[in-house]
Amino acid sequence: MTDKGSPSSGFKILPGHFPSAEQESLVAQLREILIKAPLFQPVMPRTGKPFSVRMSNCGPLGWVSDVTGYRYQATHPVTGAPWPEIPDVLLDLWHQVAPTSPLPEACLINFYEPTAKMGMHQDRDEETFDAPVVSVSLGDTATFRIGSTTRGGKTSSMRLASGDVVVMGGESRLAYHGIDRILKGTSTLLKNGGRINLTLRRVTRP
Ligand code: SIN
Numbered sequence: 001m002t003d004k005g006s007p008s009s010g011f012k013i014l015p016g017h018f019p020s021a022e023q024e025s026l027v028a029q030l031r032e033i034l035i036k037a038p039l040f041q042p043v044m045p046r047t048g049k050p051f052s053v054r055m056s057n058c059g060p061l062g063w064v065s066d067v068t069g070y071r072y073q074a075t076h077p078v079t080g081a082p083w084p085e086i087p088d089v090l091l092d093l094w095h096q097v098a099p100t101s102p103l104p105e106a107c108l109i110n111f112y113e114p115t116a117k118m119g120m121h122q123d124r125d126e127e128t129f130d131a132p133v134v135s136v137s138l139g140d141t142a143t144f145r146i147g148s149t150t151r152g153g154k155t156s157s158m159r160l161a162s163g164d165v166v167v168m169g170g171e172s173r174l175a176y177h178g179i180d181r182i183l184k185g186t187s188t189l190l191k192n193g194g195r196i197n198l199t200l201r202r203v204t205r206p
């Protein structure tokens with residue numbers, strides 16, 4: 001495990017954690033998941049402004065955003081079906097990086113077109129912040145920015161390439177973070193380009 005300059009304690013990047021064959025297999029599983037739970041277009045609470053990413057989820061709970069707010073729910077907002085299961089390879093990852101935490105309940109799937117980005121935010125819609133947030137990057141490299149637990153403080157920027165894993169635990173669990181840009185054409189994993197980020201989270205108290 002490498003600690004590429006930690007903005008605060010508990011933050012880790014595991015560069016190249018997934019070798020390319022495992023990335024290919026994960027993408028094949030995600031394609032099956034996205035047939036059952038298609039990407040949907042989330043919008044901002046109140047304003048209804050569309051996000052630049054499209055989303056789906058797997059796991060017992062999925063994160064959604066619409067005009068009424070952000071929340072976790074057990075079903076897809078468009079189809080009404082329960083979310084598909086989290087692939088075993090992601091549960092294995094969780095066991096490796098968060099061995100003492102209860103299982104993740106949500107795996108958010110974010111799809112970034114090359115022009116998409118994600119504003120600085122905290123992940124704080126969960127009932128408990130004891131477990132880390134664990135994320136996997138697939139496809140084009142992204143510029144990821146992370147700061148402290150207060151908005152507007154000092155931030156640092158780093159690149160996340162396909163196969164990299166990020167762990168935001170400890171103090172960094174509530175750190176502000178976002179995606180400044182996608183570096184188009186940096187990966188051939190996704191045949192039409194772009195980036196997928198998978199975010200595993202524990203939502204409820206065990
Ligand atoms: C997020 O914070 O929701 C996504 C982070 C990423 O795409 O790496």
Ligand code: FE2
Pocket residue numbers: 121122123177
């Ligand atoms: Fe986030």
